[in-house]
Amino acid sequence: MRAESQGLVFGPVRSGRLGASLGLDLLGAKICTFDCLYCEAGATRALTAARRPYVPAARLLGELAAWLFEPHPPFEVVTLGGMGEPTLNTDMGQIIEGVRELCPGTPVAVLTNSSLMADPDVRRDLCLADMVLPSMDSLMPSEFLQVNRPLPGASLMDIRRGLLTFRRQFAGKLFLEVLLLAGMNDSSENLARLEAFTAELAPDRVDVTTMSRPGAYPQALPASPATLARFREALCGEARPLAAGPEKSAQFAPPLDNEGSRRLEALGMRVLDSLARRPQTASSLASALGAGEADLANLLDDLSARGLVKAVTLGGETFFSRVGR
Ligand code: SF4
Incomplete structure (x- = not known):
């Protein structure tokens, strides 16, 4: 049984926000x-x-069809995301319809940083989804620039207005992430501005999170539990499950047989591919790849010794990431 593809289809991963989520990379x-x-x-x-059609709909849907054709773990939702901002893909609407x-019967979710919400074409395509999870980390312009480091000329005002317009157009569930x-x-x-904004936006849920894996830049540090x-x-509002913990992959796949060196080598390639997406x-990793933890530990030692993988500690946990990702 295959638990993770090396291409544009990845997971399923156990997401605190969505459940067992099969990911599609639109970039x-x-x-x-x-x-x-x-x-x-x-x-x-x-x-x-x-x-642009960075990943054309036909290519992505072809990979998904092939993935579905083989034995695979169950999943509860298909999530459009990937290694960047999925709404940049002009084929997003076609992709949602194809999924x-x-x-x-499986709900389709889209993760977005909200930056293109002012674009009517983006809003039209997002309206095809069942769930949209936009993020809004700060309504203070200086903080927005510091944390999100947008393209020059990006307007927080446009993003704010775009989200409010989208809320009026969209019949599905809107889960805001901060x-x-x-x-x-x-x-x-920022808290005061976000409070006023969420009252106006009326999302179905607000998820306040912090980093649970090492970020792109060393100055990024997790917020404290008190904050x-x-x-x-x-x-x-009311108490709800938090999504700050590391995601856990759905544990449906039996352990791989790692006896043969070819299988180990193949597993090494999958580890490198998975770590190129995000630190874990x-x-x-063992759970996502359906591999035994002892085998994974040995493999990670080997990949670290070869300079292909590095370890970083965050919040008392050791994360591995691909060198040069
Ligand atoms: S976290 Fe920020 S930089 Fe990374 S994909 Fe999302 S919006 Fe882009």
């Missing part, structure tokens, strides 16, 4: 309108607002 590379300090996919290589045909960094966007001024509690109390702990 195929780190292409984004932002270069967030905390980005777990590494620094943005192509900072752009140019919308509906291939996975009837990610806090220590000393960066955890100010009282998270303060923001959650003001923005989230040994146990989350």
Whole structure:
């Protein structure tokens, strides 16, 4: 049983916000309108607002069809995201419609940094989804620039207006995410602005999170539990499950047989591919790849010794990432 593809289809991963989520990468590379300090996919290589079919619908849907054809773990939602901002892909609407045909009855979610919400074409395509998870980390212009590092000329005002317009157009579920960094966007001024904004936006849910994996830049540090509690109390209303912990992959796949060196080598390639997407702990990697933890530990030691992987500690946990990602 295959638990993770090496291409544009990845997971399923156990997401605190969505459940067992099968991911689709609409960019195929780190292409984004932002270069967030905390980005777990590494620094943005192509900072752009140019919308293009970066991954054409036919290619992505073909990969998904092939993935579905083989035995695979169950999943609860298909999530459009990837290594950058998925709304940059002009084929997004076609992709959502194609996923509906291939996975009837499974909800489709889209992750977005909200930067293109002012574009009516983007809003029209997003309206095809069942769930949209936009992020808004700060309504203070200085904090927005510092944390999200947008393209020059990006307008917080346009993003704010675009989100409010989208809320009126969209019949699905809107889950707003606010990610806090220590000393960066955890100010009282930001909290007051976010409080007023969420009252106006009326999302179905607000998720206040912080980094749970090493980010793209070393100055990004997780917000404290007290800060998270303060923001959650003001923005989230009633108590709800938090999404700040490391994601855990769905544990449906049996352990691989790692006896043969060829299989081990193949597993090594999958580990490198997975770590190129985001840093992960040994146990989350083992779970995602359906591999035994002892095998993974040995493999990670070997890859570290060869300079292909590096270990970083965050919040008492050791994360591995691909060198040069
Ligand atoms: S966190 Fe999201 S919005 Fe920020 S740089 Fe990474 S992919 Fe882009």
